[in-house]
Amino acid sequence: MNIAIGTTDLIILGLYLVGVVLFGSWVGGKQKNLSDYLLGGKTLPWWAILGSIVATETSTVTFLSVPGITYEPGGNLQFLQLALGFIVGRFLVIVFLLPLYFRGEIYSAYEVLKKRFGGTTERVSSLAFIVMRTLADGLRLYLTALVLEKVVGIPLSTCIVIIGIGTIIYTCLGGMKSVVWNDCLQFVIYIAGAIFAFAVIIESLPNGWSDYRQFAITHHKLTMFDFSWDLANKYTFWAGLVGGLFLSMATHGADQLMIQRYLGSRSQRDAAKALGISGFVVFAQFALFLLLGIALAAFYTNFPPQTPFGKSDEVFASFIIDHLPIGIKGLTLAAVFAAAMSTLSSSLSSTTSALVNDFYLPLTSSQKQPEELVQTSRLFTALFGVAQITVGIASQSISDSVVGNVFSIAAISTGLILGIFFLATFSKQASQVSALLGFLVGLIVVLYVAFEMKTQVAWPWYTLIGATTVFIVGIGASRFLPEIQTAVEE
Helix, strand or coil: CCCCCCHHHHHHHHHHHHHHHHHHHHHCCCCCCHHHHHHHHHCECHHHHHHHHHHHHCCHHHHHHHHHHHHCCCCCHHHHHHHHHHHHHHHHHHHHHHHHHHCCCCCCCCHHHHHHCCHHHHHHHHHHHHHHHHHHHHHHHHHHHHHHHHHHCCCHHHHHHHHHHHHHHHHHHHHHHHHHHHHHHHHHHHHHHHHHHHHHHHHHCCCCHHHHHHHHHHCCCCCCCCCCCCCCCCCCHHHHHHHHHHHHHHHHHCCHHHHHHHHCECCHHHHHHHHHHHHHHHHHHHHHHHHHHHHHHHHHHHCCCCCCCCCCCHHHHHHHHHHCCCCHHHHHHHHHHHHHHHHHHHHHHHHHHHHHHHHHHHHCCCCCCHHHHHHHHHHHHHHHHHHHHHHHHHHHHCCCCHHHHHHHHHHHHHHHHHHHHHHHHHCCCCCHHHHHHHHHHHHHHHHHHHHCCCCCCCHHHHHHHHHHHHHHHHHHHHHHCCCCCCCCCC
């Protein structure tokens, strides 16, 4: 076994992985019912919800792949245009969608659709979410395992299993409260890791900040805006503002991964505060990681790697292992796993919540005791963890940048669900049948645009295309097919 880091760093990394599991198991406490296990007893403060929101959407994809964007030749800050759309989208969620989740006692975002349309719409939307989360987070698990493989020299599949099982343990034992508080801890760790890495690079350059600034200007790395109308370019102002707006509305307004956090807060006001501020924090994070990518490009221009990198995803991971000093290396590697485990644990908790509340409870006739439901939820959490591990192992054959695959999956599926929420919010005539018809047509259209259409369209537009197709078809079906009733046999 070829271990790429020293004993001190290996101890730091090992202590972190063990500490996360123990801390999560302890802070979660004893869960007496589903509210405790899936919503943290609705006692979580707004700032903890804020930290959890940010950490959940800041996976290893962000930590490793986003710096690769500015590292590549021609790469610059245009990715931040998406973050502008993310900010606007969050405030639209606060105004139009967030109030839906505080009308009555609900555990899943898709229970709102059941009240408006019926159980079939609820289950179709929930199933789309579950499939999307499992696929996307399996890819995230794979990317994290790449780092562990480089560090300890064991097979990639074994690395995937190790990370997956560690996340499963503390999520199963501690529930939502464990996930949120671990997210806050992991947020601090990965931000510190990024800042330390950035500082080390600047210190390593012959003339420090002067070299960094000169390199960024000479190579046009600080360019942020592109006002062209090229639909194939994923980093234009319009793709960022409009596409990012719709993507943010979908991921933060119609996705159980985030809705679960709002439902765990003490009030709608607290949830709104956490969501609104999170947009600016995420923008700052993206800026930090993009600037870090420029620093990496400047570093490797001065100190070329012995072997060219195969993927941009590998650059930051290789720098951590090869160039960071003892101690800082272990901390930064811990940050990689912090970014991953925060997202993976949140995914396990949210998919379990969706499965239990949208499928298991409605389809189970017998009355279950609270303790029995908690144990069943733990079982589902473990099963979803195994599913993510399976996807992660299968992802080894992927050749494209992982960040593109993850965002594409999210953009395709969440747009369809957002379209159904638009129908629920803005149309009184839309029925369950028209909503499902819109979903089906929207799925066909967005898959055609993504994979078959000759004119290439970048992934930031997928959410907009999917959501508007579902909404327009749903409205049309409800108006031009009045004989369709608002319910179907369930």
